[in-house]
Amino acid sequence: MLELKDVSYAVEEDGEQISIIDGLNLKVEDGKFVVITGPNGGGKSTLAKLIMGVNPVTSGKIYFNGEDITDFGITERAKAGISFAFQQPTRFKGIRVLDLLKLAAGKRISVAEACEYLSKVGLCAKDYINREVNASLSGGELKRIEIATVLARGTEFSIFDEPEAGIDLWSFGNLIQAFENIRSSYSGTVVIISHQERILEIADEIVVIENGRVAKQGPKEELLPELIGTASAQNTACSVLTKEA
């Protein structure tokens, strides 16, 4: 279980303290598929980074499986069993997709295993396995490779920060499919930051973050109906795509 207790995060701008996360309390139960939503600027992505340790909390505590991980660095949290798919995946000159998946798995993996992870995110493995993770990949391809690295880690807790951001419409359908696959085959806890209705639809639980706090938390069946049509559950042009198809 992941638990955040009275967590705050503030940044200093022009000598002024700006609060991004403000005394936030959150519990994520094991094995749940949780989608965190809420208006832009509400602190969702910041919260994800605080969980991974990319940014340190200003105050408060974070517990993972009962252990206080507040002072853990990124590497220690990764080793403790937390994975993170970045909103804007980084590119690496010279590092191939296969290398990245090997590093993610933390051991030597066969090409067949690597291909399996790529297939799960809808990439034709043989076209990608030896490609460099560089500027030659499109945003959508990079995003799916990023998700594959999290699958390759196979940890008990995974966070995906706005997986739909920056990808084209065509990739979006595949992405939803990829998460539906994860939903049915992955036994660990999944936290997704997203305000896409179709991602919210596959959640067990929805958390709404507003003004740096948890505004609402509850089962999808309860929360989704009241969120539909708001900024927290957007139904973008993908529905147009579905109609035409």
Next chain:
Amino acid sequence: MLKLDEIQKRLLLEVADLHTMPEGAYNLRSNGASVDRSTTANIDIISKEDGSGIDIRIKPGTKNESVHIPVIMSESGLKETVYNDFYVGDDCDVTIVAGCGISNCGTGDSEHDGIHRFFVGKNSRVRYAEKHYGEGDGRGKRILNPVTEVYQQEGSYMEMEMVQIKGVDSTVRTTKAELAEGATLIVHERLMTHGSQTAVSTYEVALNGERSSTDVISRSVAKDDSVQTFEAAILGNAPCSGHAECDAIIMDRARVIAVPKLDAANVDAALIHEAAIGKIAGDQLVKLMSLGLTEQEAEEQIISGFLR
């Protein structure tokens, strides 16, 4: 077969990936003298009369053969300049592997200056690999100043891979090439410097023939207090295409100077240069650390990938 001692074996492995002398044509130079040689029906190696080096003659039509000419130096204080000329006939397809390894545990400077000239015949393909390596904890410096001249005839293709990853204190590398009609030259340089090492790499590629082309790509990492200078000049004297790229990672207190130069003397010459110098990106480190690597492991992976 020549018996190599342990230091010689290690140097040979570092510069030529060889555990022993290979099949095919080769010439091994050790501590200032040619000590072992083998030739084939198509590839001849002849010592120059004045003893200053060797001529390698490859018969026209030679396909899928290789020549290895490693140089190893394990005596401290040795200085030498060696002239090696490669005459590659028309319609060949060959691989040439050169390289120099210096082990200097003494106090005198060790220096090897290899002057290589390539005369590549019409429609021939040549793959040339050159690896430099230095080791030894003595105060004596390990110095390598290679000069490479390439003359490519019509329709020829040459690919050069120059690697210097470790242990060379001072390098001045000079490469000049002249390309005739339809000839192509591809250069991949990989360089890493550390400590107080200095490395200068200068390229001048003259695209003299119609449809000639070149791609000069340098990837380098400068650590500690080392200094690197990369100068790439492409001269477009005909309808041609040329591209030079210098990509460097800078660390610690190092310095990297990139000086690209394009000189177009024909309206149909298409020349491009790119140069980028920067430190390892923070988000790259963060991503690899989120996979469970320590910061140092992440840095090593980024560098080894970059220099692949």
